[in-house]
Amino acid sequence: MIAYFTNLASLGAIFCILAATLNVAVGYAGIFSVAHAVFFGLGAYAGAQVSLLLIPDALVAMVVAALVAGALSLCLALPALRVRGEYFVAASLGLQMMAVTLFSEAKTLTGGIGGLTGIPRPHILGVEVSTLPVALAALALILLATALLMRGSFGRTLQAIRDGESAAEALGKNVAAAKALAVAFACAGAGVAGALFAMHMQFVNVESFNLDQSVLIMAMVIIGGTGTLWGPLVGAVILLSLPAGLAFMPFIPSTEVGAVQQIIYGLAMTLLMVFRPAGLVGDLSRGKSHA
Amino acid sequence: MLLLQLLLQGLQVGALYALTAAGFALIFGATRIFHFAHGSAFTLAGYTFLFATQAGWPWYLGGLAGVVVATLFGLGIYWFVYRPIQRHEGSFFTVFVAAFGVGIVVQNLIGMFAGRGFASVDTPLSRAVEVLPDVYLAEVFWVAIGLSLLLFLLLTLFLTRHNAGVALRALHQNPDLLRAYGLSSTKLSLLAFAVGSALAAPAAILTAMTSGLNEAIGHQVMLISMAATIVGGVGSLRGAALAGLMLGVAEAVALSFVDTQWAEAVSFLVLFAFIIFRPSGIFGITQAR
Amino acid sequence: MSEPLLVCEGLSRSFGGVKAVAGVSLSLTAGMVTALVGPNGAGKTTCFNLITGNLRADAGSALLRGQSIMGLKPHRVARMGVARSFQDLRLFTHMSVRDNVRAATETSAWFWQPGGAAARKAREAAAEEALARTGLTALAEARAIDLAYAERKFLSMARILAARADIWLLDEPASGLDLSSRRRFGELLKEARRQGVAICLIEHNLDVVTELADRIAFLDQGQVLAEGDPQTILRDPKLAAIYFGDREDAA
Numbered sequence: 001m002i003a004y005f006t007n008l009a010s011l012g013a014i015f016c017i018l019a020a021t022l023n024v025a026v027g028y029a030g031i032f033s034v035a036h037a038v039f040f041g042l043g044a045y046a047g048a049q050v051s052l053l054l055i056p057d058a059l060v061a062m063v064v065a066a067l068v069a070g071a072l073s074l075c076l077a078l079p080a081l082r083v084r085g086e087y088f089v090a091a092s093l094g095l096q097m098m099a100v101t102l103f104s105e106a107k108t109l110t111g112g113i114g115g116l117t118g119i120p121r122p123h124i125l126g127v128e129v130s131t132l133p134v135a136l137a138a139l140a141l142i143l144l145a146t147a148l149l150m151r152g153s154f155g156r157t158l159q160a161i162r163d164g165e166s167a168a169e170a171l172g173k174n175v176a177a178a179k180a181l182a183v184a185f186a187c188a189g190a191g192v193a194g195a196l197f198a199m200h201m202q203f204v205n206v207e208s209f210n211l212d213q214s215v216l217i218m219a220m221v222i223i224g225g226t227g228t229l230w231g232p233l234v235g236a237v238i239l240l241s242l243p244a245g246l247a248f249m250p251f252i253p254s255t256e257v258g259a260v261q262q263i264i265y266g267l268a269m270t271l272l273m274v275f276r277p278a279g280l281v282g283d284l285s286r287g288k289s290h291a
Numbered sequence: 292m293l294l295l296q297l298l299l300q301g302l303q304v305g306a307l308y309a310l311t312a313a314g315f316a317l318i319f320g321a322t323r324i325f326h327f328a329h330g331s332a333f334t335l336a337g338y339t340f341l342f343a344t345q346a347g348w349p350w351y352l353g354g355l356a357g358v359v360v361a362t363l364f365g366l367g368i369y370w371f372v373y374r375p376i377q378r379h380e381g382s383f384f385t386v387f388v389a390a391f392g393v394g395i396v397v398q399n400l401i402g403m404f405a406g407r408g409f410a411s412v413d414t415p416l417s418r419a420v421e422v423l424p425d426v427y428l429a430e431v432f433w434v435a436i437g438l439s440l441l442l443f444l445l446l447t448l449f450l451t452r453h454n455a456g457v458a459l460r461a462l463h464q465n466p467d468l469l470r471a472y473g474l475s476s477t478k479l480s481l482l483a484f485a486v487g488s489a490l491a492a493p494a495a496i497l498t499a500m501t502s503g504l505n506e507a508i509g510h511q512v513m514l515i516s517m518a519a520t521i522v523g524g525v526g527s528l529r530g531a532a533l534a535g536l537m538l539g540v541a542e543a544v545a546l547s548f549v550d551t552q553w554a555e556a557v558s559f560l561v562l563f564a565f566i567i568f569r570p571s572g573i574f575g576i577t578q579a580r
Numbered sequence: 581m582s583e584p585l586l587v588c589e590g591l592s593r594s595f596g597g598v599k600a601v602a603g604v605s606l607s608l609t610a611g612m613v614t615a616l617v618g619p620n621g622a623g624k625t626t627c628f629n630l631i632t633g634n635l636r637a638d639a640g641s642a643l644l645r646g647q648s649i650m651g652l653k654p655h656r657v658a659r660m661g662v663a664r665s666f667q668d669l670r671l672f673t674h675m676s677v678r679d680n681v682r683a684a685t686e687t688s689a690w691f692w693q694p695g696g697a698a699a700r701k702a703r704e705a706a707a708e709e710a711l712a713r714t715g716l717t718a719l720a721e722a723r724a725i726d727l728a729y730a731e732r733k734f735l736s737m738a739r740i741l742a743a744r745a746d747i748w749l750l751d752e753p754a755s756g757l758d759l760s761s762r763r764r765f766g767e768l769l770k771e772a773r774r775q776g777v778a779i780c781l782i783e784h785n786l787d788v789v790t791e792l793a794d795r796i797a798f799l800d801q802g803q804v805l806a807e808g809d810p811q812t813i814l815r816d817p818k819l820a821a822i823y824f825g826d827r828e829d830a831a
Binding site: 026032078079082083085086087088089090091093094095097098101102104105211215218219222256259260262263265266267268269270271273274277 | 325371372375376379383384385386387388389390391392393394395396398399400402403510514517518521550552553555556559560562563566567570
């Protein structure tokens, strides 16, 4: 039972990192990416390869994963600078679909559909550690960094761009640089989550990095509430405990648990948008149009 | 000859893409709602047809049922989801998330009740015969091409000749004018959703007869429609249809150069390139920003 | 008077064959208020957009303290000391009044602002001063979207004050203000003029223009028809005819 909860908590911390970092792009910068799982995947593959080939050190793996995901975030920043709104969502969907193909086909790097197996458990300075404390520490650090940045001038710049790009420019804000940095920060965070995920599961394949996963992460942010520090965490915890909760309901056949879970969160997304667009934690007026 | 075969296949797939994309573009052009659940109308129509034929209904009744279900779905999602969101001035992202939620629900309900994996209807139409040496063609090819042309002709006539069609085109450009003429924008939006969703049904039915359906096909259909609308240029129905056709052909022809898995990515590569280099699309009149 | 801060010569821009601005020359001097006056569609806002880099000019030059600003990105022009307001204000609607003003004091796009604690204190002071001068201190925690109309206008001015620019381009800053707000706005502008800001404003209300402007540039169909002190320009019957839409007479 303890192992079950430790596992759940580790995954919880990892998904909290994903939701919190996506929130920087969606909630503060108004960059509605549906490709967050791509950078989660890039981090996971990078972290896994570092552990497999180089050294099974959690810190090294996380740093490399963050660098790889952060550098490739340019793929997302490019359309973010060119287009807005539906167009950007479309571009990020396109990126997500292309990435899945790449992940399944670049067999030497990703192991293809079969994925990478036998990833060593995380070590720190040669001592094997369990994922949970590492993941919690990473989450705490990322939350702290997010809170500091978003309450400071950088957060103000992003929100200013979100609310009025031309006015922000007229006040001397370098919109391109700020957007690119926000995207890089969010994607690097997703990379860290990926490295943790790879070391925790000891196995990764493309299934974890597809569109469904991106939508799940987005749903966490939306359901919890965009543009708030705690909303995405609440969303992540709720959506992750859903399958666990459903497993205890005897009247749902076990083969359908996955489908029922998806239906519930699909419904939750739709109903929330209709009745409470700011999410559970968010303040209501935020949900109004400012895209 | 392989190339010709692939080209013909591409035309058939592309004709169906064009129909679905035209529906999506019609809805977007008239209501400015980026209808991300358009794929669900397609899926529902296809499976309705599937169930009807399995239940022994004749094909035309099954087809009719498919059209009716798709239309009802379009009307329902506008009335119960989009309209309330628009009333409290929800941003496009609110619309997107809500629509995506609907897509997930539809996909999983179908997965639960119809089973997962590919299902198709076998009809005499879908049996391929050799028309040229090494080139196989099923009659469904001609049906797909003919039906697309016919429906497109009807749609064009409706939009240019019929009062409601003309009003539909004016809906986005000048809502105030419509109000002055006593036309309700809600009613016209409903019309757009009805017509747009109905257009997805024939494509779904033909897909059920050829390559088959699975519960997740809505995703792909939605992405293709969206890609075609953007590549064709938002605001241009003809552009969307043409781009849909092109994407179908491009995917098929890509098969002769790369593996199957890569062929699917071709559409998205095209979409991505367009968004970065020419966001207004081929026939675009409005710039994206 | 001293050397002009900003000198524009022959600015031109057309949209699909229609010349929105056709060879406008304009210079702004420190401590002077220039009003751009003219009928709707005369190209006044387009002039602003050409100067700030929001639009690319087809021809012409713009020198800021002798340095060309043509082709620069809007944020570059802003950082060189050109602040502008928009007719539709474009406030940061979901941020607090104070954060709207603070954002105007910060320009670095990095995660932090340069200059350390001293610079931060100076920025805070500038923001608080801008709030005080526009009478928004009591509303500092309110969100921009919740403000009343006149308060929004003053918030837009507060952002410009906080930006500490030496050239202000104001697009209809006084439109829709009631008499007492307009008086407060006038004080604000006169204070800035005393401090040596070069101000250019687009204004339709001729009372405001007469009261505040040192000079008027009269624009019609993308061209400066006349330039001079308010009395001369406003008494010209030909210009009045154009302004009040009686084109037959003017021709």
